[in-house]
Amino acid sequence: MLIKRLALLSLCLTTLPAFADASDTQAVDQIVQPLMQKYAVPGMAIAVSVDGKTHFYNYGVASKQNKQPITNQTLFEIGSLSKTFTATLAAYAQNAGKFTLADPASRYLPQLRRQRI
Numbered sequence: 001m002l003i004k005r006l007a008l009l010s011l012c013l014t015t016l017p018a019f020a021d022a023s024d025t026q027a028v029d030q031i032v033q034p035l036m037q038k039y040a041v042p043g044m045a046i047a048v049s050v051d052g053k054t055h056f057y058n059y060g061v062a063s064k065q066n067k068q069p070i071t072n073q074t075l076f077e078i079g080s081l082s083k084t085f086t087a088t089l090a091a092y093a094q095n096a097g098k099f100t101l102a103d104p105a106s107r108y109l110p111q112l113r114r115q116r117i
Helices: 002-014 022-038 081-095
Strands: 043-050 053-060
Touching: 022 043, 022 053
Parallel strands: none
Antiparallel strands: 043 053
16 A cells, blocks of 8 residues: 555656756655655655756655665665556656557567567
8 A cells, every 4th residue: 555655656746847946845845744754654765857857855764773864875675666657657658659558578678679578
């Protein structure tokens, strides 16, 4: 259930306008911090890329035991969420006309050409 909520949060954040100044950081904070409190999420990192520029938003700790803060270099185990996230991005790309699910995977991953799967 938490994974679904985090996936929903990531989708909500993709609808926000480009982030650049302190007011934008406050807008992200107002979305993220209440959700982290409500669902007892110890830490979260969000990256938003707009027009080739990436903005990072880090919250909480990577470990409750050692209180290590989340940074841009923190590694996360995302488990099965990657499938949901990938499918969502594929749907957005298809909707934008940049991708079609009817194409063979080798069109986007040339190393798969002539591979028997």
